[in-house]
Amino acid sequence: MLLALLPEALWGQYRTARTPRSEQMPLSPVVGALGSGQMMRSATNALRVAAPSAEELRSATAGDKGFRTYTFAVERPVAEATEALGRMYQDGAGNYVWRAEVQAPQAKNIGLRLSRYALPRGGALFVTAKGRPAKGAFTEQNNETDSLLQIAPIDAETLVLEYEYPEGTRADQLKLPFRLDALFYGFRDFRSAGRAENFAQPGEPFYDHPRASLASLSCAPNAIAYPDAWKQSRSTLLLIVGGTSASTGSLINNTRSDGTPYVLTSAHCLNNLFKLLGDLGAVNRNASTTVFFFGFQSPLREGNVRPTEEQSLSGANLVGYNEDTDMCLLRIKGLPRRANGTLGPIPAAYQPYFAGWNINESPQGPFVGIHHPGGSTKRYNLTQDTELRTSDYDLSYEDKHGSVRFISWSDVHWEVNAWAVGATAAGSSGSALFDKDGLIVGALTGGASTCDSPNDDRYWALKRSWVSNTPGAGTIRSLRPWLDPTNSGRKTCDGYDPIAPKVVQRLSAIYPDPVATSAEVVKPNVTHTPRTGVDAIGNELRLPQISGATILGAYVVFKSNDQLTSADLPQLRVALQPFTDDYALGGKVVDFASSTLGTYARYDAFGAAQRGSRTLRSDSIEFFFPAPDGLKLSLSEGRYLLSCTTSDSRELRLPLLAYDGPADRLRGWAAWTHHWTDGWRRSTELPGGAYWIDLLIETTTLVNPEAKSDLPQGLTGYYHGGALHLEGEELRHTPCEVRIYDLTGQLHMHQKLTQTGGRATVSVTGLVPGLYIAAVRPTSGRISDAHSIYFSHK
Template structure:
């Protein structure tokens, strides 16, 4: 029996899908915690808090001020580090330092490392005692110029911090603050969020019909977790990425001053992107795409705005957009805001009428747009900093506060961008200096995708021709399940082969889902990529998704949390689990090509728990076909996210050959003598080699034969002088 697909949705307008592996809640790198049990880990007990009292205090403050930030945690000052706490252990050849923290009745614990100084190859993990929740690996690639790191809360009252190191360095790590989450904004379900569906019922998901014209702008908006050690609290707000007139890739983000007030707050904020339900009134989204830390550029208490620059440019898998803006004084014909009310998944609110210039609270007079009433949606605590878009889809303000809530969506106040632009002359109190760096006098810019050029070289690849029909065959009969999903043969994994002839980058996959039926959150599918010649062999990547996140009878796009670089043939597939509460004929399946007959081309394989088999060799299947899986394959992706130490003075070095294939030579135009430091940076920003060399003039030979094809950054420094050069390696 066959079932034809019902709807085709193209690569451009795919239904809104998911994100990544549960566990990695920030930019992180490969690795796993050591396999040591927790018996010898010393746990330090931290004080608890009066949850009800803290909630009551904030509610009273909000009634007085009208501000729409949401307090969720208490900051506990501590002083624990590799120099004074924890235990050093050996596991096989691995050296580790570990410490446990415990705070009774906490709904989650986060961290601020006020010293995070790792060497190449060293890793830090934060995990629950049972390792069901794991954050990391955090490496030198997570370091910023201040050598600090904020880590989002794990949903547990106890956590373990593990440091895997090369040499016993007592000054590598120091924890200055613990974040006691008393609301429970994160879930125990991997990278899910415990605050999902916490906003009022009148709020509208960004992926509902009301948001269909705002699918680009939504990717400029993020949720902020702000740690404030100086006032002892942590808060949730909203922020928006903005472009600039010079069209540089600087990741400027605008939010409210009462959210991020100073340098410390900027450094200790987590910016969470693409936290949204995959479809209208759908399940929870993921909170794994985040960036830790930023630098303060401008702020004003009198106008209630702050502009920061993120420590990293959001990678291509975050799909960032730099929103357009207008600094004109004209009231909008109609308005939209995109925000995270009560810290919930991304929502949209619509006002169909012109906004009115007004004064608000104790801020400067006539510096706000007053939304008299929202026709769709509202705003709540957690929405502060949300952008106000005009009819041209440009940002004209950011939310400070107001009275709006479900049942009475009236009187919200957004700081006007025209006032934040240059009401104050200091560069530290205005937007103009940063968003119009060339002083062009421009009054508006359009939104911009920093990866637009790279995406032109991206496309889906399919092993099914356009003339072939897409089918879903029964395994033996309709009651026995399907040949590409759950069935009485208990096939657990399926894979499709793709030929790769040159280095490519995979950013996601389209699945033509035939069935997606679930009963609880444990019903899941793992998307996988393997290297392999005749069958899946070396696992490169996997990503766990709940079945309830899929929509059947359409293409579902799954974007990866990191770019997967491949250089040879791959298998792309998925792993399913069997729920005893369901018959084998239900739950999950993917469409496939019609039977091509005996001797026809076959690229599909299945795994029975022990071995891989091609479809024609499985008696119950015995057809030649291809799975309707389409990887999104790209060429070169620009290295926008690289962060290198600031340049102080050149050494006037030239390099040859460039491009090169292995040995690279550097020649200074002049002489430098003594010890020099040579660092090789991956485009993602982390250190691959770090060498101290004795130099007496002439040339520097550097062996780069271990690097794959790509662009790298070489930094050569001596004292206050340094030079950073781009070097291309071609194999």
């Protein structure tokens, strides 16, 4: 079940600070022959492609139901020589620039595919919407071993291509180092401000596509609500293929358990719904332009937050492929590089898990499906069947000439008759079906399930693709050479967790971390924009002793709006520092900043970073930004302040998601604000709350932010009529005391509490009117064991 998707910035684009020569100085057309036999168009001519016909549009969307696809662009091959599409210019220093236009009248967006791409050092290719400034250039950093470059669609009807030859290039050396292979005519809108179609920038997951909206997917719950399937959820990825479609895949293990980045999906996700049937070269090109999004899941068990898009990798090699069974196995090649230049593993912050597999004839259920319907957040399906059977499956499709064809599979597909939980949709194609032990038994080809009728989905069976019966086909048509490289002959293979025995977790007051299954679920219930003059906010939290943990990054979750754009987003800094006994702040033990907030990052095959702008509309949005490599965390038990500020110390006006309610539900967490004239103080606007700011850490021992103290959690208290009124079982059984501080940390009162039936009243009429903190603790305890109550004395 494939879903078409589209990007904005340019896939593979290596953004630099450079601007085109044409924006820096006048260029003059070159007159006369250039010595290399180049043909040049007139300056007013351009490549012009026709809009898709009604029949083409019908054909492009024909697979929506059967294959669960959603297509938004049609391909237009370019037959003309690329040099002949443009004209040569020179700047005042005699340097050459080739410029061309491509036009797609009435298109919503245009994407390009380049072949024979091999830019020399010093060469730069700019691809820009006509009339807009360029944002950066493609360079030699984008060279691939297959010499292909997929340029994600840009919202425009006309694109301008400018190739700057390296300085000093002679007239007899002006052969273009690339070919324009194809243009993708986007016929669906992505960027109309304030309209339903404004669901994603080009290059992003859809999240809430009008054709597969969050409302229509309501029967398929968020995967994070099922912590028992957390490892399988970690293996599930959202795929964007070839610039025109979105689908699902799964990291899959091999018998060496060596972390080889294999991704299992379905063949029709790579061959454009069989339009490229038998065209292995074109399928390979699609593989090389596939982008893999990790952890694209709502961080709420119930409710929708547009999740992080910053955790992604791009580019793959096709290693296993068999259209007779709909099998496809990819190997991610766009891994980040180590300092010594070698390819590293998938980053731990992405929390990868390589699912195991089962090729037995009769796998046992219940069976679970985890997938990205509608190119949206990760969802969970469950069928309570204890057994499955394989059956025949037929689908119709339209070939690249628009003719209706039929494809039939005999005894290849597992048949899911009905889902007890969930349903699939466009974009679910390629998602894994897991048995009772969490092992993959198949991947989704198609079906007809909906929330109203959750029936009849088909998954191609791994056991039918394990070995190929085609003589001379080599290893590409089989899974066994790749998934059983040791020739073990095993029928099952357990999953591989590259993080284990360590764990990766979020230190959060709100996020229901699946690895901390005992944590109470606290949902954000308020959107809070700090008041004027507030330049930092933070959460007070209790932490146990931590030794040698690694800080992987930070999450910030806020509510966007239609006026906010990525250009308006400040870069953020997070810090962690201890409170002293008198509530002063000690030195920072963690301190790092973002540099690319508002963009999503990818890696090409050479480890070069790529950036695209995230969609900011009226969604709740989760951002992740990584910590510097090797940032460690060691601290003693106590109270700490996790703070967030802008990198340039501006006012922090982001509308942050927060919780505000009974303070005991936050297990001692509390919201603080920093005003540039008043310093740090407990938040008066979130007196029982916390902001949604999280640290992501890798640790050998699960950190429980709910660290227990000698003071039971049942203490409640409030201020009224010049007195604090306290109640709790600890006051019945434990000698306690109260210390009252102002917000500068100065102690104003110290009083022992008598054990009077679990209740106590403390008069504060002698205090000067103002804001105070009462710290209640066992008499024999430490200040870090105190239960704090914020109050305003009038």
